[in-house]
Amino acid sequence: MDMKEKMPMTPEAPAPEIPAIDLSHQPNLAEGDALIDTSREPKMCADKVGVFYGDKQALKDVSIKIYDDLVTAFIGPSGCGKSTFLRCLNRMNDTIPSARVTGRIDLDGEDITSAAMDVVQLRARVGMVFQKPNPFPKSISENVAYGPRIHGLATSKPDLEQVVEKSLKRAGLWEEVKDRLQESGTALSGGQQQRLCIARAIAVDPEVILMDEPCSALDPIATAKIEELIHELRGRYAIAIVTHNMQQAARVSQRTAFFHLGEMVEYGKTSEIFTNPRQQRTQDYITGRYG
Amino acid sequence: MSAAKRGASRWTDAAMTRRVRRRYLFERIFRGTGLLAISLSVAFLAFLLWNMGSKGISGFSQYEAALPIDFTKSDLFLDPATIKGPDARTTVAGADLSTAIANAAGAAYGPAADQMFSDAAVDRLTDAIVANPSMLTGSTTLWLPVGSKVDVAAKRDGDPAAEKLVGELQQKQALRRTFNTHFLTGADATDPSAVGVWGALKGSFYTILVTILLAFPIGVLASVYLEEFAPRNRWTDMIEVSINNLAAVPSIIFGLLGLAVFLDVMNLPRSAPLVGGLTLALMTFPVIVIAGRNAIKTVPPSIRDAALGVGASKMQVTFHHVLPLALPGILTGTIIGVARALGETAPLLMIGMRAFVAAPPHGIADPATVLPVQIFLWSDEVDRGFIEKTSAAIIVLLLFMLLMNGLAIYLRNRFERRW
Numbered sequence: 001m002d003m004k005e006k007m008p009m010t011p012e013a014p015a016p017e018i019p020a021i022d023l024s025h026q027p028n029l030a031e032g033d034a035l036i037d038t039s040r041e042p043k044m045c046a047d048k049v050g051v052f053y054g055d056k057q058a059l060k061d062v063s064i065k066i067y068d069d070l071v072t073a074f075i076g077p078s079g080c081g082k083s084t085f086l087r088c089l090n091r092m093n094d095t096i097p098s099a100r101v102t103g104r105i106d107l108d109g110e111d112i113t114s115a116a117m118d119v120v121q122l123r124a125r126v127g128m129v130f131q132k133p134n135p136f137p138k139s140i141s142e143n144v145a146y147g148p149r150i151h152g153l154a155t156s157k158p159d160l161e162q163v164v165e166k167s168l169k170r171a172g173l174w175e176e177v178k179d180r181l182q183e184s185g186t187a188l189s190g191g192q193q194q195r196l197c198i199a200r201a202i203a204v205d206p207e208v209i210l211m212d213e214p215c216s217a218l219d220p221i222a223t224a225k226i227e228e229l230i231h232e233l234r235g236r237y238a239i240a241i242v243t244h245n246m247q248q249a250a251r252v253s254q255r256t257a258f259f260h261l262g263e264m265v266e267y268g269k270t271s272e273i274f275t276n277p278r279q280q281r282t283q284d285y286i287t288g289r290y291g
Numbered sequence: 292m293s294a295a296k297r298g299a300s301r302w303t304d305a306a307m308t309r310r311v312r313r314r315y316l317f318e319r320i321f322r323g324t325g326l327l328a329i330s331l332s333v334a335f336l337a338f339l340l341w342n343m344g345s346k347g348i349s350g351f352s353q354y355e356a357a358l359p360i361d362f363t364k365s366d367l368f369l370d371p372a373t374i375k376g377p378d379a380r381t382t383v384a385g386a387d388l389s390t391a392i393a394n395a396a397g398a399a400y401g402p403a404a405d406q407m408f409s410d411a412a413v414d415r416l417t418d419a420i421v422a423n424p425s426m427l428t429g430s431t432t433l434w435l436p437v438g439s440k441v442d443v444a445a446k447r448d449g450d451p452a453a454e455k456l457v458g459e460l461q462q463k464q465a466l467r468r469t470f471n472t473h474f475l476t477g478a479d480a481t482d483p484s485a486v487g488v489w490g491a492l493k494g495s496f497y498t499i500l501v502t503i504l505l506a507f508p509i510g511v512l513a514s515v516y517l518e519e520f521a522p523r524n525r526w527t528d529m530i531e532v533s534i535n536n537l538a539a540v541p542s543i544i545f546g547l548l549g550l551a552v553f554l555d556v557m558n559l560p561r562s563a564p565l566v567g568g569l570t571l572a573l574m575t576f577p578v579i580v581i582a583g584r585n586a587i588k589t590v591p592p593s594i595r596d597a598a599l600g601v602g603a604s605k606m607q608v609t610f611h612h613v614l615p616l617a618l619p620g621i622l623t624g625t626i627i628g629v630a631r632a633l634g635e636t637a638p639l640l641m642i643g644m645r646a647f648v649a650a651p652p653h654g655i656a657d658p659a660t661v662l663p664v665q666i667f668l669w670s671d672e673v674d675r676g677f678i679e680k681t682s683a684a685i686i687v688l689l690l691f692m693l694l695m696n697g698l699a700i701y702l703r704n705r706f707e708r709r710w
Contacts, residue, residue: 090600095595095596097523120603120604123600124602127601128596129600130596130597130600134593134596136594136612146598146611147601150601150602150607150611197597200601201600201601203601204602
């Protein structure tokens with residue numbers, strides 16, 4: 001709190017020391033560079049996206065590219081618009097009557113903000129994991145099978161069982177629940193519930209997975225498991241994750257975008273954002289001067 | 292901060308102790324008042340049940356008297372050989388059995404006793420003859436239900452003549468108390484010893500069936516539409532206000548509406564459970580809509596997000612997730628609404644369900660009455676025999692309600708899920 005009051009920093013003040021953030025989880029940077037080849041087509045591309053709630057502008061001119069095989073982290077203080085932006089990527093903002101989105105968001109070159117875009121299909125292609133684990137109050141297998149069933153991806157019982165097993169295995173939950181698939185999903189622990197939600201999201205075989213602070217309600221051990229899972233999922237899906245926890249962003253992501261007051265301040269390789277930010281505001285945030 | 296900096300503690304001084312004591316005092320007073328309120332309502336309930344029970348329990352029993360009857364002297368002109376096949380009952384019923392009973396009773400217990408048997412005795416005698424036509428050739432002794440006057444005299448103080456007769460019968464061991472099955476299987480009658488609640492019970496059942504079949508689906512779908520699909524504008528606001536007001540309209544007004552619309556305009560049959568059910572459905576519908584909307588509102592948004600997040604359509608979110616989770620709440624509202632409809636009298640009086648109906652209805656379009664109206668009608672009768680029948684009918688109504696509510700609560704608990 002006191003930190004906030006001291007802001008803004010006077011230019012004369014000595015440059016704050018950047019704390020040692022553990023970047024050892026980052027893939028070999030040379031390999032990472034190859035992955036972030038700028039000539040590659042982005043999976044999702046946001047161009048000058050703005051969001052209004054009624055007359056109030058919550059987000060302005062956000063332009064960002066999200067790539068396959070990479071984890072993109074959105075960091076920033078509370079209320080900075082990072083979750084709002086994430087919810088634009090699969091049009092979850094549609095459920096808020098007063099929300100209005102401007103600009104353009106492409107998924108594989110197709111504008112998802114247009115009226116012609118089928119929202120149901122979009123949400124199947126762009127899956128979402130929420131802040132609070134929210135399994136359906138149904139059995140574990142029912143939770144995972146629900147998506148494939150409504151989309152007709154699997155119709156017969158053996159097919160559905162196969163999808164359930166594959167998804168739970170991929171979410172690293174299979175070993176823990178394989179003997180009690182018929183028990184309620186809400187009876188699991190918080191971390192298990194969140195992995196169940198991830199299994200539910202990947203059961204419909206999405207291309208992008210959005211995660212809205214997936215670990216904020218979890219203890220450190222469950223968090224570590226989810227982070228490990230994100231590493232494993234990275235090769236298969238484009239992942240965008242909102243997090244409050246900068247260490248987490250440094251651990252799991254290859255790209256980081258810093259949001260502040262409804263703007264995207266800086267976007268770049270995670271290793272660069274955390275070691276050598278270009279913007280003063282980013283530096284202040286990651287050194288603990290805000291928020 | 293150190294203790295010295297805070298200053299001396301004031302937790303132990305007199306003013307503070309007094310304040311704390313006052314706070315506890317208020318709590319004790321509140322608890323006492325609550326306990327008193329609960330005890331009062333329990334006492335009222337106990338009094339009601341005891342009162343109904345003690346008065347009504349005798350309504351389930353019926354005195355029967357032995358009647359020695361010699362068919363050879365009874366002028367029935369019935370040939371045992373013709374009493375067979377499907378027309379047997381009609382054949383027997385065509386004979387003047389009531390005169391035969393009166394004559395036999397007069398012969399056995401003196402001229403004062405010739406009207407001692409109930410109207411229901413004729414039916415019983417008919418049954419006995421149909422079952423065994425050969426009895427017509429000789430004489431036999433039958434146990435037949437006594438009329439209301441004797442029945443009342445046997446149960447408590449009746450008029451002196453009846454008391455005397457009861458005394459004589461008891462001396463001859465010609466009087467016995469039996470369970471009154473006719474009360475559970477018969478319909479309304481002019482003689483209190485011949486009345487039954489089955490007709491009214493069936494009428495209530497058909498009426499409430501029509502009510503549930505109409506009000507429940509329409510109410511649930513209306514609340515789902517208003518809560519999940521309807522745009523928020525002046526029209527939906529107006530509809531919401533109208534529905535809330537409808538729930539507060541006095542029930543007799545719905546009766547007038549039913550009379551004007553269903554009977555006068557649509558020409559539906561008078562006194563029928565169909566019209567009663569339609570009228571009560573109008574009354575129950577707003578209760579279900581209000582309860583349904585509240586139940587739907589309490590479904591956590593995270594469940595909607597979860598379903599939308601895997602690509603469920605609005606319709607799928609509503610019917611796969613929101614409605615199942617809201618169902619216990621909706622059912623609670625339905626129970627309240629239907630229980631109220633089940634006990635409703637006023638609107639049904641308006642549409643003619645207060646008619647004297649001596650046969651149980653066979654469908655929703657037959658003339659019928661319902662239990663609460665039947666109770667109202669009997670409570671208005673002069674004959675003393677109706678006092679116990681009124682209370683007995685109240686017991687039946689309460690048990691019927693208990694059964695319906697139990698069923699609804701069972702259903703609700705089956706659907707109840709936690710999240």
